[in-house]
Structures are given as structure tokens and as C-alpha cells.
Amino acid sequence: MISKVYTILVDRFGEDALLYFDDTLNPYIQVNPEQIQMLCIFMRYNPALKFSFFFSLCGVDYPEKNQITMVYHLFSMKQKKMCVLKTSVSRKNPELESIESVWKAAGWFERELYDLLGVNFTNHSNMKRLLLPDDWVGHPLRKDYEEPSFYHDMETSRNRIS
Amino acid sequence: MPESELKYLKPQALAFKEEMILNMGPQHPSTHGVLNFLVVTDGEVIHQALPNVGYLHRGIEKLAEQTSYTGFIPFTDRIDYLAAMFANHVYVLAVESLAEIEVPERAQFLRVIACELNRIASHLISTGALALDIGASTPFVHWIRERECINDIMEAICGARLTYSYMRVGGVSRDISQKIVDDIYKFLDHFEPIIDEYNRLISFNEIFVRRLADVAIISPVDAVNFGLVGPNLRGSGITMDIRKIIPYSVYDQFDFDIPIGKGFKGSLGDCYDRYFVRILEIKESCSILRQALSQIPKGDIKAKVKRKLKIKENECYACVESARGEMGMYLVSDGSDRPYRLKIKTGSFTAMSIVEKVSQGLMVADLIALIGSLDVVAPEIDR
Amino acid sequence: MKENANLLFVFLFKTPIEGSGYSLAWYILFVFIIAGALLFFAANFAGITSFIERRIAARIQTRVGPNVVGPQGILQWVADGIKLLLKEDLIPDRADQFLFRVAPYFVFSGLFAAFVALPFGYGIVAADLNVGVYYIFAITSLVVVGIIMGGWSSNSKWALFGALRSAAQIISYEIPTALSLIPVIMLTGSLSTQDIIKAQGGLPWDWFVFHSPFTFVCFVVFFISALAEGNRIPFDLPEAESELVSGYNTEYSGFRFLVFPMAEWANLWVIAAMVSLTYLGGWQVPFVSIETLSGSLVLIFLSVAVFVIKTSIVVFIVMQLRWTLPRVRVDQMTQLCWTYLVPFCLVAIVGTMIWMLIFPWETRVALLLRLMMFGIGFAFCFFYVRRIRFNYFNDKTAYENLKKKSPWYPIWRLP
Numbered sequence: 001m002i003s004k005v006y007t008i009l010v011d012r013f014g015e016d017a018l019l020y021f022d023d024t025l026n027p028y029i030q031v032n033p034e035q036i037q038m039l040c041i042f043m044r045y046n047p048a049l050k051f052s053f054f055f056s057l058c059g060v061d062y063p064e065k066n067q068i069t070m071v072y073h074l075f076s077m078k079q080k081k082m083c084v085l086k087t088s089v090s091r092k093n094p095e096l097e098s099i100e101s102v103w104k105a106a107g108w109f110e111r112e113l114y115d116l117l118g119v120n121f122t123n124h125s126n127m128k129r130l131l132l133p134d135d136w137v138g139h140p141l142r143k144d145y146e147e148p149s150f151y152h153d154m155e156t157s158r159n160r161i162s
Numbered sequence: 163m164p165e166s167e168l169k170y171l172k173p174q175a176l177a178f179k180e181e182m183i184l185n186m187g188p189q190h191p192s193t194h195g196v197l198n199f200l201v202v203t204d205g206e207v208i209h210q211a212l213p214n215v216g217y218l219h220r221g222i223e224k225l226a227e228q229t230s231y232t233g234f235i236p237f238t239d240r241i242d243y244l245a246a247m248f249a250n251h252v253y254v255l256a257v258e259s260l261a262e263i264e265v266p267e268r269a270q271f272l273r274v275i276a277c278e279l280n281r282i283a284s285h286l287i288s289t290g291a292l293a294l295d296i297g298a299s300t301p302f303v304h305w306i307r308e309r310e311c312i313n314d315i316m317e318a319i320c321g322a323r324l325t326y327s328y329m330r331v332g333g334v335s336r337d338i339s340q341k342i343v344d345d346i347y348k349f350l351d352h353f354e355p356i357i358d359e360y361n362r363l364i365s366f367n368e369i370f371v372r373r374l375a376d377v378a379i380i381s382p383v384d385a386v387n388f389g390l391v392g393p394n395l396r397g398s399g400i401t402m403d404i405r406k407i408i409p410y411s412v413y414d415q416f417d418f419d420i421p422i423g424k425g426f427k428g429s430l431g432d433c434y435d436r437y438f439v440r441i442l443e444i445k446e447s448c449s450i451l452r453q454a455l456s457q458i459p460k461g462d463i464k465a466k467v468k469r470k471l472k473i474k475e476n477e478c479y480a481c482v483e484s485a486r487g488e489m490g491m492y493l494v495s496d497g498s499d500r501p502y503r504l505k506i507k508t509g510s511f512t513a514m515s516i517v518e519k520v521s522q523g524l525m526v527a528d529l530i531a532l533i534g535s536l537d538v539v540a541p542e543i544d545r
Numbered sequence: 546m547k548e549n550a551n552l553l554f555v556f557l558f559k560t561p562i563e564g565s566g567y568s569l570a571w572y573i574l575f576v577f578i579i580a581g582a583l584l585f586f587a588a589n590f591a592g593i594t595s596f597i598e599r600r601i602a603a604r605i606q607t608r609v610g611p612n613v614v615g616p617q618g619i620l621q622w623v624a625d626g627i628k629l630l631l632k633e634d635l636i637p638d639r640a641d642q643f644l645f646r647v648a649p650y651f652v653f654s655g656l657f658a659a660f661v662a663l664p665f666g667y668g669i670v671a672a673d674l675n676v677g678v679y680y681i682f683a684i685t686s687l688v689v690v691g692i693i694m695g696g697w698s699s700n701s702k703w704a705l706f707g708a709l710r711s712a713a714q715i716i717s718y719e720i721p722t723a724l725s726l727i728p729v730i731m732l733t734g735s736l737s738t739q740d741i742i743k744a745q746g747g748l749p750w751d752w753f754v755f756h757s758p759f760t761f762v763c764f765v766v767f768f769i770s771a772l773a774e775g776n777r778i779p780f781d782l783p784e785a786e787s788e789l790v791s792g793y794n795t796e797y798s799g800f801r802f803l804v805f806p807m808a809e810w811a812n813l814w815v816i817a818a819m820v821s822l823t824y825l826g827g828w829q830v831p832f833v834s835i836e837t838l839s840g841s842l843v844l845i846f847l848s849v850a851v852f853v854i855k856t857s858i859v860v861f862i863v864m865q866l867r868w869t870l871p872r873v874r875v876d877q878m879t880q881l882c883w884t885y886l887v888p889f890c891l892v893a894i895v896g897t898m899i900w901m902l903i904f905p906w907e908t909r910v911a912l913l914l915r916l917m918m919f920g921i922g923f924a925f926c927f928f929y930v931r932r933i934r935f936n937y938f939n940d941k942t943a944y945e946n947l948k949k950k951s952p953w954y955p956i957w958r959l960p
Contacts, residue, residue, distance in 0.1 A: 025478035130215065131219040297872025372874075
């Protein structure tokens with residue numbers, strides 16, 4: 001299954017860049033953040049892999065580990081299986097290479113992550129907030145996010161209105 | 163338009179003096195919810211259409227982190243109000259696979275029946291609203307009439323007409339009686355000929371065909387690249403259906419086709435293909451419903467689940483084939499009674515991102531057709 | 546001073562107008578009475594048609610429609626009018642105030658002036674102009690001037706889109722409308738609406754529509770372009786409510802808004818009356834010659850009834866089309882006009898000329914050919930009715946199967 005994919009990837013990228021975990025329900029491959037774009041290109045276009053479908057990109061904030069983990073869900077029609085890639089960036093100054101050039105679909109997911117988690121994707125064509133207003137302060141999906149009590153001089157909490 | 167928005171337009175935009183910027187939405191009759199498009203047009207021809215989403219962002223993913231596993235089910239209804247059952251389904255699938263709960267067979271069949279009914283209802287709205295956008299109001303009203311029958315059945319099944327909250331972790335909320343089964347059969351007998359009538363009314367109407375055929379063509383390569391899912395992807399001729407490829411629930415027991423676009427009236431991947439694939443899917447859903455109703459076994463409808471569900475540290479990605487394509491949820495648990503992180507991936511989100519590419523060179527009326535044929539639902543984009 | 550007053554009195558009340566026995570004051574009074582009567586008819590027709598159209602639309606869409614105000618909702622249009630009158634007359638900021646205020650008047654006057662030359666029965670016409678048909682087309686183009694004014698002055702891009710579409714539409718469709726009437730004018734030798742009707746007969750095969758295949762083509766072309774001129778679906782591009790929010794009248798409210806839909810529905814009568822008078826025999830009563838018609842008041846009333854019935858049928862068909870068909874795109878609209886309608890018209894004009902030379906109206910062969918054409922036309926109508934009947938019963942049985950009761954439409958209920 002995914003372990004076969006892992007062996008193909010290891011042949012190309014070497015042991016120390018990739019780690020294979022199967023302690024979760026969907027086994028995943030931990031990737032070095034510097035290599036994520038190359039890996040994605042390889043996975044998409046390698047004739048043995050052909051992970052042509054980009055399912056989703058998710059970011060999980062781990063304050064205690066002081067890192068944000070990116071989770072890529074890829075799907076290969078050829079092998080009819082899903083592959084999960086993970087890569088972690090630091091919480092302080094999260095920066096990661098964009099994979100918009102590999103899958104256009106990732107563009108909006110990355111913008112959403114920039115919006116809600118504050119991960120900055122380099123080489124992205126249009127890195128700005130997607131869902132929230134442009135002048136919003138903070139990144140709501142971070143665990144230590146606190147809602148500002150005022151937005152444009154409007155109170156955001158509901159209980160003080162009455 | 164505010165000056166601050168102007169800088170996000172691409173440099174080639176506004177190069178011609180004849181161009182103007184049209185703010186389409188958020189209050190526009192055809193944007194299917196609260197959406198905004200910054201449209202750069204030269205007369206009627208669109209040079210660029212930038213979708214501007216986020217008006218319906220309610221932070222459902224953040225809410226999930228503060229709600230218990232079972233308490234989050236009603237929130238999933240609000241992700242996509244036209245096809246609430248699928249969001250229910252994918253969420254309980256994710257929780258069940260994390261908590262390792264075995265769902266009784268009857269409950270799985272009930273889920274499939276509810277989902278397929280909801281798929282029909284959602285496709286009715288989608289195809290009807292497309293006809294409404296093109297200017298024909300009668301097909302929409304006729305479809306609403308049929309959807310009303312489904313809503314009545316849904317009300318009998320789960321007590322709600324729009325936001326169902328039917329699924330429970332480990333099963334469904336209530337059983338269906340023989341009367342409801344008969345009602346569904348009666349509805350199907352009534353409904354299947356109506357599809358043909360609808361086709362006579364609008365699908366093969368010459369004006370309708372000409373408005374949609376060869377308009378806003380999405381090539382298969384683009385469709386995959388932009389991550390289109392569901393009927394939009396199948397309209398581009400790619401046989402991709404989660405029900406067949408990663409079978410969940412009991413879908414592997416049914417025999418059904420995956421309709422794909424073949425360039426029915428124009429070229430492959432145009433608006434008409436996306437539209438007609440939905441019509442064909444309605445027929446397939448009817449056939450699945452008949453099979454599910456005939457095979458439904460006796461038994462429990464809900465597995466034993468602890469009242470306060472706590473799931474040990476784990477994560478999973480569950481996906482279903484929703485009416486708007488693959489809907490996935492990535493659920494991370496941390497041992498507490500709440501999800502640590504929930505990521506909801508929806509079909510409309512990726513469908514919206516392709517508008518910018520496809521809309522170049524279309525006319526204003528075609529943009530409406532494109533949005534209608536992509537079947538975007540605004541709360542699903544913003545969540 | 547007194548002499549001047551006397552002179553004025555004589556001029557107003559004693560001096561008969563040339564060619565008639567009445568003085569100027571009476572003349573002005575007549576004009577006002579007739580104009581008032583026409584206005585009364587047009588405004589009420591527009592209102593009642595708006596109600597009837599909504600009921601027909603409801604029946605087509607298996608809904609109920611407005612049925613609350615008055616018996617069976619028949620006063621709905623009055624309620625709508627009062628509601629719109631009570632609304633604030635809003636003028637958008639930075640709109641061109643003058644043009645914005647003036648535009649509804651153009652629409653209003655353009656349309657109601659057309660009623661002057663429209664006949665209602667034998668001899669019942671406000672002014673039997675010798676350029677009647679072309680007067681109507683010229684004056685209804687004024688509506689578009691109003692639409693463009695309103696759209697431009699609203700300072701809204703949607704309204705501007707609607708106005709420009711309207712301009713493109715009228716520029717295109719004036720031509721096939723005019724061209725498709727040329728066969729009729731050739732057959733009649735006159736532009737007067739009364740003369741056109743008099744040249745036809747009461748029986749269907751004496752109508753111009755069945756004169757030859759060419760006039761039949763012209764009839765279809767005329768009907769299509771009349772739809773386009775009246776901004777009806779499938780050509781309601783200026784007011785495409787799903788694309789342009791509401792088109793040229795997006796920014797209007799209150800009474801100024803009311804004028805636009807009112808003009809649209811009054812225009813419906815103009816379209817239908819034009820169709821029926823040019824091609825469908827107008828007020829001609831079957832089996833009654835014009836000489837006997839002119840003698841009897843009862844027969845004149847009958848002719849009015851015939852004309853109203855014919856026009857109402859055309860109005861109904863226009864409504865039915867509106868609630869059945871989708872809308873065409875802008876480029877398709879102009880393409881349809883220039884690549885199909887105009888060439889067809891030109892061919893048909895030449896064809897009619899030749900036809901007139903080979904088969905003059907009075908000959909037996911011409912009558913036979915007209916009968917054949919009538920047979921074909923009748924077959925069209927037959928299949929049209931059969932198709933509707935088929936779909937109706939299809940839907941009815943489906944409803945009965947589902948609800949186990951039959952849909953009950955009592956005969957006394959309005960459409």
C-alpha cells in the first residue's frame with residue numbers, strides 16, 4: 001500500500017528526508033519542509049505513482065510542539081489509493097514552499113491556510129487572505145487565538161450588547 | 163470599487179482603456195448565495211473575473227474544536243444546506259473510523275437511502291437554478307415541486323426538511339417504517355417519468371442547448387489540476403466517483419453507472435455536459451434507491467456508543483461523494499471529548515477557484531451559466 | 546379688449562375646422578376624450594394583463610398565483626399599483642437627475658402614442674393615419690430612447706448594460722420588423738391599418754398569413770421581431786433579471802418604476818394587435834362583407850369582439866412563450882437577426898412579388914393555394930394543441946398517482 005509508495009520515494013529522495021509512520025488510521029509520510037515541492041512534482045508525474053488528484057491540504061497547530069503541521073492528501077487514480085504527506089514548520093515564522101505550480105487546486109487551500117493559520121507560502125501567485133477580511137488581525141485557527149473584542153469599532157462579543 | 167482592491171487585479175487587467183470593473187454580488191440574483199465577483203469587462207466580454215469569497219465564513223472548523231464529537235453533528239448541516247446529509251455522513255464516518263465503531267447494516271442502508279434522496283433533491287435545485295439563470299423560470303418551479311415531495315419524505319424520515327442531523331455516531335437517529343418505504347417507491351414511480359418530461363421541457367430546448375453548449379469549456383487536464391470533484395469533474399469526462407473508487411458505507415453492494423460527460427451537445431467539458439451529467443445522475447440515484455429499498459435488512463439502527471465519546475490520539479481522512487463532489491473531513495483527535503482539528507474539504511471550494519481561469523473571454527451571461535453549471539453553494543465555499 | 550375676447554370666442558367655438566363641422570374647442574375636447582379613453586384602455590389593459598399573466602404563469606408552473614386581493618385576486622394589480630405609488634421616489638446619488646426623471650415619460654408617451662393608430666374594430670380607430678403601420682413602429686422606438694436614458698442616467702453599471710443591450714436590440718430588430726411587413730404592404734397597397742384589414746377576409750384562408758409560403762415566413766419573422774421589440778422572453782435581454790439584476794430599471798422605484806412594467810404590458814397589446822391586424826385578418830368577421838359590416842352597429846361590436854379575441858390569443862401565446870423559453874445571449878440575439886431573419890425577409894419579399902404576379906389574389910388557383918396553406922397552418926395549430934394537451938395530461942396523471950386525488954380547476958376560476 002502506502003509503504004510501496006514510500007519505497008519508491010525513498011529511492012529518489014533518500015532515507016533521511018522521509019519518515020514513514022503507520023500508527024494512525026491513514027499511514028503518512030513525514031517530509032522535510034524544504035523538499036515538499038520537489039516531492040509533490042515527483043509524486044504527480046512519476047509514471048509509477050501518478051498522484052494526480054489533490055484532495056486537501058490541512059494545517060494543524062501544535063503549540064506544545066511549537067510547530068504547525070501541514071497535511072497533504074493526495075490520490076492516485078492509477079493505484080486507487082490515497083497518500084498522506086506531512087510536513088512541519090515552526091510556529092514562530094511559518095514558511096513553506098507553495099505547491100500551486102504542481103496542483104492549481106492547492107492555491108486556494110494555501111490561501112486559506114495563510115488566512116486561518118498564518119502560514120506563509122513562498123512562490124504563491126496571490127498570497128492574501130481568502131475568507132476573512134484583509135484587515136483582520138490574527139489567525140483564528142491557531143490554538144492560542146483570542147478573538148479581538150473590537151473590529152472596526154464594532155463589538156464582536158454578543159453578551160455585552162444587551 | 164475601493165482603491166485597495168485594485169491592486170489585486172492582475173497587471174494585464176485594465177491595460178485597455180475600454181475596460182470597466184463590474185462588481186457582481188454579493189447581492190446578485192445569480193451568484194447562488196453571498197458571493198462577490200470582481201469582473202473586468204470590455205462591454206459584454208469578460209477579461210477577468212475574480213471570485214471574492216468569505217461572506218459566509220462562520221468558522222465551522224473552529225467551532226468543531228469547542229464542541230463535543232456528537233454535538234458537532236448539527237453544525238455539519240450548515241456546511242451545505244442543500245445537501246446536508248452528506249456532511250452528516252462524512253462527519254460520522256470520520257468519527258466512527260476514529261472511535262472504531264461498527265455500524266449496523268440496516269443503519270448503513272438507511273444512510274444510503276437518505277443520502278441518495280438528498281442527492282436527488284440537491285441536483286434538482288442545481289439543474290433548476292441553472293435553467294433559472296438562463297432565463298427559464300418554469301423548470302425551476304417544476305423541480306421545486308418534486309423537491310417538495312422529497313422534503314416531505316425527509317420530514318417523515320428524520321423530522322427535518324432542510325437541516326437533517328439524521329446521522330448519529332454509530333447509526334442513524336430513527337428507523338423508517340414500511341409506510342415511508344412505500345412513499346419512497348411511490349415517489350420514484352412518479353418521479354422517473356417526470357425526468358423525461360423535464361428533458362422535453364428544457365434539456366433539449368434549442369435556446370437552452372445553445373446557451374450552454376461550447377460555453378466555458380473545462381478540459382480534463384484543467385479539471386484535475388484545479389481539483390474539481392463530482393459532477394463537474396465527471397462533466398469533463400473523467401470517471402471519478404468516490405462511491406466506486408473508495409467505496410464507503412454499503413455502496414459496493416449496488417450496481418450503478420457513473421455518468422460522464424461526452425460532449426452531449428457541444429464539446430467535452432462544457433456547461434451542458436456538467437448540466438446533463440447531473441440529470442443522468444438523478445436517474446442513477448433513483449436506481450440506487452430502488453436497490454437499497456429492496457435489499458434493506460432488518461436489525462439495529464444504532465450501535466452502542468458511549469454517551470461522552472472520548473477518542474484517543476489519532477487522525478483520519480474520510481470522504482464521501484456529496485452532491486457537489488467529493489466532500490472530505492480530516493479529523494484529528496487528541497484523547498479529549500472534542501476534535502483537536504477538523505478540516506472540511508468541499509467541492510464548491512475548488513470549483514470556485516477555477517472560475518478565474520475559465521471565465522476569461524466569456525460574456526457576462528456566460529459567467530452566470532458557468533457559476534450555475536459549477537453548482538457552487540456559497541456556505542460550502544466559506545464554511 | 547372686448548372685441549378681442551369676442552374674436553377669440555368666435556375662433557374657438559364658432560369657426561368650423563376645415564373638413565368637419567365642429568369648431569376648435571369641440572375638436573380639442575374630442576381629442577382629450579379620445580386620448581383619455583385610449584389611456585384608460587391601455588393602463589387598465591396593462592394592469593389586468595399583469596394579473597392575468599401572473600395567473601397563467603402560475604398555472605403553467607403548477608402554482609396558485611395571486612388570489613388574495615379581491616375575488617380570485619383580480620384586484621391584485623390595483624394593489625400593486627397603489628403600493629408602488631406609495632413608495633418613495635428614490636433618485637440615486639450621482640445620477641443624472643434630469644434624465645433620470647424624464648426617462649419614464651419617454652417610455653410612457655412612446656407607447657401610448659402607438660395606440661392612436663391601432664384599430665379596435667370597423668372604423669373604431671383614433672386616427673386612421675395613411676402611414677399607420679410605420680407610425681406605430683416609429684413611435685414605439687421612442688420607448689427605447691427612454692430605456693437608454695434611464696439606464697444611462699442611473700449611474701449604475703447594470704442599468705447601463707441593460708440600456709446598451711436595448712439599443713443593440715432595437716437597432717437590429719427594427720429592420721426585420723419593417724421588412725417583414727413589406728409583403729403585407731405590397732398586397733394591400735396602403736400603410737393604413739384599416740386598409741390592411743379591409744384587404745383581408747374574414748375566413749382564415751383570406752388572411753395574409755396564408756397567402757403564400759413567403760408571407761407565412763414573414764409572419765413568423767414578424768412575430769419573433771415583435772417579441773424582441775417588446776422585450777419579451779426569449780429576448781428580454783435589457784431586463785435580464787438573472788444576469789443584470791433588473792437591467793435598465795435597476796435603480797428605479799415607486800411610480801417611476803411602475804411606468805416601465807406598465808409600458809411593457811401595454812406593449813404586449815401593441816405587439817399582439819399588430820400581429821393580428823397585419824397577418825391574421827384584424828377585425829374581419831367571417832361570412833360578413835365590409836358593406837354589411839358598416840351598416841349594422843351589432844356587427845361593428847362583433848368586429849371589435851373578433852379583434853379582441855384574436856389579439857388575446859396572440860397575447861396568450863406570447864405569455865406562454867415567456868414562461869417556457871430561456872433567454873438568448875446578446876450575440877445570439879443579433880446573430881439570429883442578421884443571419885436568419887433579415888435574409889429570410891428579403892427572400893420572402895421577392896418571393897411574394899413573384900407570387901403576386903403568378904397567382905393574383907382573385908384567381909381560383911390562388912384561393913386553392915391559400916386553402917392549402919391554411920391546411921398546413923391548421924396542422925401546426927393542431928399539433929401545438931396536442932403537444933400541450935399531452936404534457937397536461939401527463940402531468941395530471943403523475944399528480945393523481947402521487948396524491949391520489951385529481952387536480953381540480955373549476956371552470957369559473959380565472960386562468
